[in-house]
Amino acid sequence: MDNLIELILLKYPKNATENIIEILLQIQEAEGFISAQSIIMLSEHVGVQSSKIYSVASFYDQFVFEARAKFIIRVCSGTSCYISGSDTIISFLEKEFNIRIGEITRDHVFQIETKSCLGACAQSPVLEINGVFYSNLTPQRIRQIIHQCKSSLQ
Amino acid sequence: MKNLTQNDSYVKNILLGKNGKNSLLEETTSILTFRKNSKPIIFIGSATCGIVAGSLETKLTLIEYLKERQIDAEVVEIGCSCPCSFEPIVEVKLPGKNRISFKNITSDKVEAVLDGLFNNDLQFNNVIGQYFDELHHPWENVINISDLPFFSAQKRILLKNSGLYTPENILQYVATGGYKSFAKCITQYKPQDICNIVEESQLEGRGGGGYQTGRKWNAALQIAAGQKYLICNANESDTGSFIVRRLIENHPHLLIEGIAIASFAIGASKAYVFIRNDYNKAIEVLSKALQQAKEYELIGSNILNSGTNFSIVLVQSAGAFVCGEETALINSIAGKRGMPSAKPPFPVESGLFDFPTVVNSAETLCNIPSIILNGPDWFKSFGKLNSFGTKLISIAGKTKTTGFAEIEMGVSITEVLENIAGFESQEEIKALQIGGPNGSCIPPSLFSIPIDYQLMKDKEIRMGSGGIVLFDDTTCMVDLAKHYMKFIKNESCGKCIPCREGTRKMFEILENITISQKNEGGHETLDRFKGVMQIESLANVISDTSLCGLGKYSPNPFLSTLKWFRSEYEEHIFDRKCKAGVCQHLKSYYIHVEKCTGCNACAVRCPANAILGNKLQPHFILQELCTSCGICFEICKFSSISIQ
Numbered sequence A: 001m002d003n004l005i006e007l008i009l010l011k012y013p014k015n016a017t018e019n020i021i022e023i024l025l026q027i028q029e030a031e032g033f034i035s036a037q038s039i040i041m042l043s044e045h046v047g048v049q050s051s052k053i054y055s056v057a058s059f060y061d062q063f064v065f066e067a068r069a070k071f072i073i074r075v076c077s078g079t080s081c082y083i084s085g086s087d088t089i090i091s092f093l094e095k096e097f098n099i100r101i102g103e104i105t106r107d108h109v110f111q112i113e114t115k116s117c118l119g120a121c122a123q124s125p126v127l128e129i130n131g132v133f134y135s136n137l138t139p140q141r142i143r144q145i146i147h148q149c150k151s152s153l154q
Numbered sequence B: 001m002k003n004l005t006q007n008d009s010y011v012k013n014i015l016l017g018k019n020g021k022n023s024l025l026e027e028t029t030s031i032l033t034f035r036k037n038s039k040p041i042i043f044i045g046s047a048t049c050g051i052v053a054g055s056l057e058t059k060l061t062l063i064e065y066l067k068e069r070q071i072d073a074e075v076v077e078i079g080c081s082c083p084c085s086f087e088p089i090v091e092v093k094l095p096g097k098n099r100i101s102f103k104n105i106t107s108d109k110v111e112a113v114l115d116g117l118f119n120n121d122l123q124f125n126n127v128i129g130q131y132f133d134e135l136h137h138p139w140e141n142v143i144n145i146s147d148l149p150f151f152s153a154q155k156r157i158l159l160k161n162s163g164l165y166t167p168e169n170i171l172q173y174v175a176t177g178g179y180k181s182f183a184k185c186i187t188q189y190k191p192q193d194i195c196n197i198v199e200e201s202q203l204e205g206r207g208g209g210g211y212q213t214g215r216k217w218n219a220a221l222q223i224a225a226g227q228k229y230l231i232c233n234a235n236e237s238d239t240g241s242f243i244v245r246r247l248i249e250n251h252p253h254l255l256i257e258g259i260a261i262a263s264f265a266i267g268a269s270k271a272y273v274f275i276r277n278d279y280n281k282a283i284e285v286l287s288k289a290l291q292q293a294k295e296y297e298l299i300g301s302n303i304l305n306s307g308t309n310f311s312i313v314l315v316q317s318a319g320a321f322v323c324g325e326e327t328a329l330i331n332s333i334a335g336k337r338g339m340p341s342a343k344p345p346f347p348v349e350s351g352l353f354d355f356p357t358v359v360n361s362a363e364t365l366c367n368i369p370s371i372i373l374n375g376p377d378w379f380k381s382f383g384k385l386n387s388f389g390t391k392l393i394s395i396a397g398k399t400k401t402t403g404f405a406e407i408e409m410g411v412s413i414t415e416v417l418e419n420i421a422g423f424e425s426q427e428e429i430k431a432l433q434i435g436g437p438n439g440s441c442i443p444p445s446l447f448s449i450p451i452d453y454q455l456m457k458d459k460e461i462r463m464g465s466g467g468i469v470l471f472d473d474t475t476c477m478v479d480l481a482k483h484y485m486k487f488i489k490n491e492s493c494g495k496c497i498p499c500r501e502g503t504r505k506m507f508e509i510l511e512n513i514t515i516s517q518k519n520e521g522g523h524e525t526l527d528r529f530k531g532v533m534q535i536e537s538l539a540n541v542i543s544d545t546s547l548c549g550l551g552k553y554s555p556n557p558f559l560s561t562l563k564w565f566r567s568e569y570e571e572h573i574f575d576r577k578c579k580a581g582v583c584q585h586l587k588s589y590y591i592h593v594e595k596c597t598g599c600n601a602c603a604v605r606c607p608a609n610a611i612l613g614n615k616l617q618p619h620f621i622l623q624e625l626c627t628s629c630g631i632c633f634e635i636c637k638f639s640s641i642s643i644q
């Protein structure tokens, strides 16, 4: 893991604070979350105290500091999706996995989150799983999508 | 494609205008713009809207189709032509024929549609129309695409080439007149000239503030500093709007050109694009376009031998709404917490890393190239009232046609709804929200209002970014206000106490209206009523004391829904009813005696033990105990439970 972070850091000039957020985003993409170790390494690279980096990172909801599930299902709860029934989708997923929003399934495979608007309002309601968008969300279709995710693990 | 050196000379020849009449250049331009093709070209919409609708699968099926039948055709990815509900869109240009456009081509329809096309037996129900072109043969009985109301009601300047070409392809952009304006600026104009042209055009910032762009630029130009920055604001986090996303996915080079001109005009050698990290497709397209602009030396040092140096850095934002506010944005780029700072000093005086900085929205910057090329008077010829030019809008929510459009300033909302959203009558529309959570809710009685910054301001309507969401009678306006308040409460950065605590309080009061405690005495109703009165005065305090627009305009969704839909609030407060059937807690559940089989399933699952009855006898619900959770309604297999 440390190597991975080193590789990310190498892409950015030293002591340049303008890249902190982008680097954090990349670390999160590579590691799945922001570890304490990665904050220390980043702090040395950009020359900013690690406590300051933590304070910046914790400001943005985007960043998480604990390991996350393999598939993060983000249901859009923005206005257009909200009025088109995103709540029903959320409760369907909650029942399907027997977890609440924000929680992770016991096998660490799925996690449900909401996002205020994914910018795909033309096809509301939508959800996104690891960067891929889905629309036309009938219960059957959602089950099919979940199934696809599961089978991609094998 | 030819190799880079040839293409490179094509770009330079076109931009520096040394070509005179050059048949080789013209030939290249015809090929690049698909006016001349020797084999069929199949275009597939590949912007986010297309992808969400399934264009990736369609593309695979298309390629498979061509391979199986050994048809030699080119497959080209295009952006989107913007009626998003038509996606996946597939277009075909057969040699010598007009380009024809098809809608909703999911992978299962590929075969039927292409079979029809190649065998001269068109599937008319999927045809959108054809692009007329004097050089080619038209399709019979197919409408001209620009005659469709969706397109004819628009004035497409920024979007003039939407969905026609591959967005990141720099050669196609140059072949259609792109980068000419930038070349003109750096070879013929001084920065002062450009600032003056933009000021004369009276272009108003499209990011919501409506501040005149030329004035801001002139102010920045006058300040002497070793370093200046230009920042393109592409944060777009207001819910229900997708303007910037579509703009960048379709026109990355237009944005780069606008940024390049703006930077040159204010004397900035470095520009930043601050873009939401969730917008992966837009980031991908913009990165590719930036790479190409670098390869063709339109970004870099000594651009087109003019001695101008200039670079663009793409910064991904971590997606907080408040980071769209310019000072918060600047703090975020500098690697700090994305909180607004007090103004003055304004960013123009002391912005990023304390240097003079101009922040402009992506849409504003995309207006620049054509203003420079055609002059301020040309720009001012668009716009029916006080505001000039055009405005991009996005339409979503309860509508048949969702989409992205460019309309002339001064066009009324009614015209937008009829022509672009495709409503024959407005009866089905209950209201619409423009400008996201900080914007305003507009009832049908105001739909005649023109899209114009000044006129809307006079009516206390905030256009914001121009994202429109439509509501019908399945939307509860109190619940909607609560939805917006929840968003704002979560997005408040917490710096100002009135914003942080006030928005939370407003949310609680709204929530209180939409839930019910069983066995209420009279005072709860009074409390709810007092709550609403309290919000009205709370709203003034928040507006007056908040540092940034997020707090200042945070009461808008509540105040505007209360103003126009007061009766709905009263119904919730006094009658404890939600006509739209949205507010879960205000629903009452009843069992139909005739339908109930007495299976007992509901009684077992009711968490409040509110259902009584003997097995195989009709059951009933004790209203005093019922919490309106709706579980019985969901599990009853005999549909014997009804909601009132």
Ligand SMILES: Cc1cc2nc3c(=O)[nH]c(=O)nc-3n(C[C@H](O)[C@H](O)[C@H](O)COP(=O)(O)O)c2cc1C
Pocket (backbone or CB within 6 Å): B204, B205, B206, B207, B208, B209, B210, B211, B213, B233, B234, B235, B236, B237, B238, B321, B322, B323, B324, B325, B326, B327, B359, B360, B361, B362, B364, B365, B548, B549, B550
């Ligand atoms: C809470 C808040 C969010 C904002 N979000 C955006 C945004 O996403 N995009 C944008 O261009 N402007 C946004 N603005 C407006 C910017 O502060 C700024 O006025 C604008 O970028 C200036 O560019 P313009 O003059 O070209 O409109 C926001 C303002 C506030 C208060």
Ligand code: SF4
Pocket (backbone or CB within 6 Å): B322, B339, B340, B491, B492, B493, B494, B495, B496, B497, B499, B500, B546, B547, B548, B549, B550, B551, B552
């Ligand atoms: S008004 Fe709200 S969002 Fe804006 S600075 Fe103050 S607390 Fe932050």
Ligand code: FES
Pocket (backbone or CB within 6 Å): A076, A077, A078, A079, A080, A081, A082, A116, A117, A118, A119, A120, A121, A122, A124, A125, A126, B239, B240, B241
């Ligand atoms: S509201 Fe869901 S994508 Fe915008």
